[in-house]
Amino acid sequence: MRVLLSIFTILISLPFLVSHAIAAPITVDKQTMAIEVNGLAKKPLLSQAIDLQGPSSSRDFYYTLNEDVTTKGHTVSFQIQHSELLIAPSSFTIKVDNTALKSIPLTSDTLKQTVTVSLPESALKKGSHKITASFYGILKEGVCVAPGNDGNWLRIDILSSISFVDDSTNQWTLSSYPEAFVGYEDYQTILIVPDKASQQTLNASYQLAAYLSERGDKDVDVKRESAVARVTGPVIVVGAKDEFSTNYMIQMLNTAKVQYEDGLTLSMHSLKNEDSNQSVPLLFVSASSANALQERITLLTDAKLFSQFAGSTLTVDQLPSGSSTNESTVLFSQLGFNEQTLSSQVTETPHYYVSLPALEPDKEANMRLLLKKSTLLPEKGQDNEREVELIVWVNAVPHAVDLQNLESASSDLYEVNVPIQTNVMNKQSLTDIQFEVTGFQLEDPCETTNERYWLYIDESSSLTLTKEAITPTFTLRDFPNAFHEQTLIIVPNNAAPNDMQMLLLYKALMMNGENAQTLLKKEQDVTDEELKQHAVIFVGASAQFSKLIGDKNDVGQSTEDFLQQGFLPETIAQHTFITQSFWNDKQPLLVIQTMDAAANQKDFLAQLKGTNEKVSAAIETKEGKFIVAAKSATDSKQSVSEQQNTNVWMLIVEFALLIIVIGIILYFILRRKRKNQLVEDEEV
Numbered sequence: 001m002r003v004l005l006s007i008f009t010i011l012i013s014l015p016f017l018v019s020h021a022i023a024a025p026i027t028v029d030k031q032t033m034a035i036e037v038n039g040l041a042k043k044p045l046l047s048q049a050i051d052l053q054g055p056s057s058s059r060d061f062y063y064t065l066n067e068d069v070t071t072k073g074h075t076v077s078f079q080i081q082h083s084e085l086l087i088a089p090s091s092f093t094i095k096v097d098n099t100a101l102k103s104i105p106l107t108s109d110t111l112k113q114t115v116t117v118s119l120p121e122s123a124l125k126k127g128s129h130k131i132t133a134s135f136y137g138i139l140k141e142g143v144c145v146a147p148g149n150d151g152n153w154l155r156i157d158i159l160s161s162i163s164f165v166d167d168s169t170n171q172w173t174l175s176s177y178p179e180a181f182v183g184y185e186d187y188q189t190i191l192i193v194p195d196k197a198s199q200q201t202l203n204a205s206y207q208l209a210a211y212l213s214e215r216g217d218k219d220v221d222v223k224r225e226s227a228v229a230r231v232t233g234p235v236i237v238v239g240a241k242d243e244f245s246t247n248y249m250i251q252m253l254n255t256a257k258v259q260y261e262d263g264l265t266l267s268m269h270s271l272k273n274e275d276s277n278q279s280v281p282l283l284f285v286s287a288s289s290a291n292a293l294q295e296r297i298t299l300l301t302d303a304k305l306f307s308q309f310a311g312s313t314l315t316v317d318q319l320p321s322g323s324s325t326n327e328s329t330v331l332f333s334q335l336g337f338n339e340q341t342l343s344s345q346v347t348e349t350p351h352y353y354v355s356l357p358a359l360e361p362d363k364e365a366n367m368r369l370l371l372k373k374s375t376l377l378p379e380k381g382q383d384n385e386r387e388v389e390l391i392v393w394v395n396a397v398p399h400a401v402d403l404q405n406l407e408s409a410s411s412d413l414y415e416v417n418v419p420i421q422t423n424v425m426n427k428q429s430l431t432d433i434q435f436e437v438t439g440f441q442l443e444d445p446c447e448t449t450n451e452r453y454w455l456y457i458d459e460s461s462s463l464t465l466t467k468e469a470i471t472p473t474f475t476l477r478d479f480p481n482a483f484h485e486q487t488l489i490i491v492p493n494n495a496a497p498n499d500m501q502m503l504l505l506y507k508a509l510m511m512n513g514e515n516a517q518t519l520l521k522k523e524q525d526v527t528d529e530e531l532k533q534h535a536v537i538f539v540g541a542s543a544q545f546s547k548l549i550g551d552k553n554d555v556g557q558s559t560e561d562f563l564q565q566g567f568l569p570e571t572i573a574q575h576t577f578i579t580q581s582f583w584n585d586k587q588p589l590l591v592i593q594t595m596d597a598a599a600n601q602k603d604f605l606a607q608l609k610g611t612n613e614k615v616s617a618a619i620e621t622k623e624g625k626f627i628v629a630a631k632s633a634t635d636s637k638q639s640v641s642e643q644q645n646t647n648v649w650m651l652i653v654e655f656a657l658l659i660i661v662i663g664i665i666l667y668f669i670l671r672r673k674r675k676n677q678l679v680e681d682e683e684v
Contacts, residue, residue, distance in 0.1 A: 054137030054152030187233030566630025
């Protein structure tokens, strides 16, 4: 009932106008904007390599077509490598929709190769389709290797791909989003913003570009309208009313009859040159004001919302209120974990890297696992030599679950709670989680069996974190976690931001596939109240910001500061520094400065995002080397604390000595006075 009520609430909270008619193509002159796309561009099949274990194993891949594909020559290619111990009749087979298209022998003569098959006409019809890669491995005579060991395996590499693009110029609709706008190896999505875009429009554009970049193999290319000369893939145009100024862009907007309503309007078209059969999807994102654009851009970054898209035009006024991100319990599905099934053939999951905040030390977090298991798995007390166990690896630390002693959570689910020490989770800024089963495979490497042991891990499993109850001390270990909610990004007043560098920053701020909640402002537009309420990021040198000049020594970007931190100022290409905000000590302040225009900010932010060291500063040298501060923030605070403690003890000792000296003086004075009194008494 709750689920139905939630769905109903979302639906009634999305008042919209939908046009189901297919929009006409938008034509642009080739001299103004050349469209150069590969009609058979390749898309990757997987995001990381997959290992198949012998003697037999397979993996399925799925794709969905919204319309029939009429062009020919579409293929699927697998780049594979395998064990040198394999002999005939070892084989690798590709099936499409359960029909075998090609099988190749696997021998020690060729350990690496690419296997390509053409997709048949039936695989290009509208609907869902399945590709199956199967491995059958036989080892050399006299060599027996247990399943799961390194001797009997085949690896499918990440360069495996499928070539598929819908060549129909008028078939793109809003339901094609976001898949139609994700960049891959052979083409790149371009996002066009006005030459004089407002900070609100830029903030929305960077968020959208970061979200799509995270989903694809190529980052979205953010360009100003007057700088666009050619496109090699999908196009997105983002802007509020009257923001665009070039003639060709105004003409495109008029031809597409783009609307500027109070809410956010999405309009899907195709873009082509007059003398070309090639076309690319074109999405206009518009609103009557830049504020309206910024407030509703989550429509394009929230899967619960864009999964409801239909037709070619959609205007949305109000968005459903999102769930609070302050909840201490998060579902696996929110962490990018899809359901996984482990078996005697696949005994471990991929690694999942999850951004979590630094937790209060010496506490316990709780992982609640919802499982289904094979009825063949032995129960507790059964006379069975097979002992089965689930190992939960958290930052390479094992946590064991006895699969023979599970408690039922419902008619078909089992529940188990795994306590995890917060110190283990704090070891890395990106928490590494992996699941492995043991006891599913026979110990005898030469014995085969048809037993099917399996364990299903549901995506509704959850992780409950302990809430931080103390005022935090911020280090680079907290990036980007501490900047995920309510972050104010401040740029200099008189310098236009570098769009691609800003995109990389927004992408680095993402956690678990979700955008950070950001505001982008020039320093002159920032209020003291906003500084008090937000985590703050200054993009530029501290000398460019009047609000930091008075605190320059604290920010640590002077030559003396660099030297004290162990850096040579002459070698620095990029520098970053983190501390408690000067306006709210429970919020962080980060300054990112690029000193060399040729610096690789992508690598620098990736290194920054992955650092586990509790330091306050880091640089990238002009040679591209990432170096953290010589002393950690903790060490600095400890040394200050130790110095303070030393000073206190010195004062105590000095005070005690003073009391002793005063006591001795008083003693001798009183003693002499007493002697004098005795002498006077004797004389009397």
